[in-house]
Amino acid sequence: MTTTQTAMARAGTSSRDRARKHVRHFLADFATLQREYPDGYPKMIVRGEGAYVFDEEGNRLLDAGSHLGACQIGHGRAEVARRIADQVKELEFIALDAGISHIYVAELAERLSEIVVCDEPVFSFTNSGSESNELAFKIARTFHARRGEPNRTKIVSRLGSYHGSSIAASAATGVAAFRSGFGPLAPDFLQTEPPTRDGFGHRESSSAAELSLPELEALIAREGPETIAAVIAEPVAIPGAVKIPHSDYFKGLRRICDAHGLLLIIDEVVCGFGRTGRMFGAEHFGVSGDIVTYAKGLTSGYIPMGAVAVSGKVNEVFLKTPLLHLNTYAGHPVACAAALAALDVTEDEHLVENAAEMEAVLRDELNRMRQSVPRIKEVTAIGLLSSVISDVSDVADPDVTIRKLRKDAYDAGLLVRVARDGTNMSAHFYPPLVVGRRDIEDGVRALEVALRKV
Numbered sequence: 320m321t322t323t324q325t326a327m328a329r330a331g332t333s334s335r336d337r338a339r340k341h342v343r344h345f346l347a348d349f350a351t352l353q354r355e356y357p358d359g360y361p362k363m364i365v366r367g368e369g370a371y372v373f374d375e376e377g378n379r380l381l382d383a384g385s386h387l388g389a390c391q392i393g394h395g396r397a398e399v400a401r402r403i404a405d406q407v408k409e410l411e412f413i414a415l416d417a418g419i420s421h422i423y424v425a426e427l428a429e430r431l432s433e434i435v436v437c438d439e440p441v442f443s444f445t446n447s448g449s450e451s452n453e454l455a456f457k458i459a460r461t462f463h464a465r466r467g468e469p470n471r472t473k474i475v476s477r478l479g480s481y482h483g484s485s486i487a488a489s490a491a492t493g494v495a496a497f498r499s500g501f502g503p504l505a506p507d508f509l510q511t512e513p514p515t516r517d518g519f520g521h522r523e524s525s526s527a528a529e530l531s532l533p534e535l536e537a538l539i540a541r542e543g544p545e546t547i548a549a550v551i552a553e554p555v556a557i558p559g560a561v562k563i564p565h566s567d568y569f570k571g572l573r574r575i576c577d578a579h580g581l582l583l584i585i586d587e588v589v590c591g592f593g594r595t596g597r598m599f600g601a602e603h604f605g606v607s608g609d610i611v612t613y614a615k616g617l618t619s620g621y622i623p624m625g626a627v628a629v630s631g632k633v634n635e636v637f638l639k640t641p642l643l644h645l646n647t648y649a650g651h652p653v654a655c656a657a658a659l660a661a662l663d664v665t666e667d668e669h670l671v672e673n674a675a676e677m678e679a680v681l682r683d684e685l686n687r688m689r690q691s692v693p694r695i696k697e698v699t700a701i702g703l704l705s706s707v708i709s710d711v712s713d714v715a716d717p718d719v720t721i722r723k724l725r726k727d728a729y730d731a732g733l734l735v736r737v738a739r740d741g742t743n744m745s746a747h748f749y750p751p752l753v754v755g756r757r758d759i760e761d762g763v764r765a766l767e768v769a770l771r772k773v
């Protein structure tokens with residue numbers, strides 16, 4: 320027993336009781352869970368190794384989603400732990416303030432500049448994806464203001480997108496559930512139609528109308544391009560389902576941004592660092608962002624860290640007068656060490672290539688499962704990012720069904736993200752990039768067992 324476990328046992332409370340009492344968990348309604356599964360929740364995870372985690376009872380679970388897309392290199396990496404420990408001993412923290420820098424952030428930024436999809440990139444660092452997008456919005460508005468267009472304040476995003484939890488990132492998010500209940504969000508955020516989904520490049524060509532780009536052009540004409548700062552888009556958005564736009568979509572988006580003087584912000588928070596079978600999602604579409612945001616896979620979740628790359632063109636306006644934006648932990652040395660270690664693992668073990676190779680295995684497995692579960696309407700996979708959409712219009716209470724699916728999957732050895740979208744239920748299956756064929760087969764079989772019980 321660990322010291323903490325011993326202390327808790329002495330106090331007569333389980334870690335589960337303490338978590339339930341003292342910790343706010345998002346999307347967890349403990350009163351309902353307690354009624355439906357007495358003393359079953361929260362599940363207490365104690366350890367991770369590769370693509371798997373272990374709970375207090377010793378159950379081994381494939382983590383196909385509880386890392387929320389952060390864990391690319393797998394759990395429990397001793398080499399990353401060593402680099403983090405060494406960094407803490409060497410220099411745990413110094414802020415990037417008033418002429419002070421450090422060698423670790425310089426090394427990380429140089430390393431990133433060699434791989435990101437952004438021309439002549441210059442980096443700022445943050446602690447999360449939400450913060451990265453917040454900073455991107457500030458940079459976009461300031462960019463235009465400094466160039467004599469202070470009225471360019473509006474940010475356009477797409478319906479069905481997710482960009483984070485802060486007030487402005489929530490305003491950019493195109494999912495009603497994440498936007499409501501908090502009073503007014505940041506002003507000047509607008510949403511346009513998402514691109515049509517056709518499974519990526521499966522058609523020869525497509526018209527602009529098919530890509531939903533006329534809606535964006537109409538919005539720009541209605542609002543006036545001189546009032547719009549930027550468009551923000553994830554290469555592959557995942558709320559509700561993994562939504563892969565047609566291969567022409569981003570080129571069209573880039574053209575529209577250029578024609579109207581808007582900056583293109585690409586949100587690589589989920590897609591970045593190999594998730595889609597390319598190092599960055601934008602590589603599938605042959606476009607470069609003026610501003611690109613990152614988090615999650617940057618450190619593979621070992622230490623929280625986000626980043627924002629701006630192109631040389633955008634950076635020009637900040638050369639004489641820097642952006643006044645303070646963030647205590649930006650470029651934290653320990654996070655830099657984690658990011659550098661995660662990049663080493665990703666490259667040494669060819670994890671991006673593995674994600675690309677495993678895509679076919681994953682898609683085949685999901686399609687096989689589809690044959691035995693008639694309520695599945697759609698499966699989508701790109702790299703190791705996938706979703707299974709099921710029709711739950713016939714069930715009495717889809718929320719009860721979703722909680723049961725999570726529980727049945729857990730009991731079958733799988734952590735999978737399940738959410739509701741109207742009368743659809745989406746199961747997102749996105750394991751660490753270290754998985755092999757057998758892990759995917761076992762994981763999808765566990766999902767199949769759970770789905771067949773719906």
Ligand SMILES: Cc1ncc(COP(=O)(O)O)c(C=O)c1O
Nearest residue numbers: 447448449481482483588589614
């Ligand atoms: C595409 C995208 N952008 C931004 C965010 C926000 O990141 P964070 O939760 O680290 O603030 C997320 C989180 O899931 C995301 O998926």
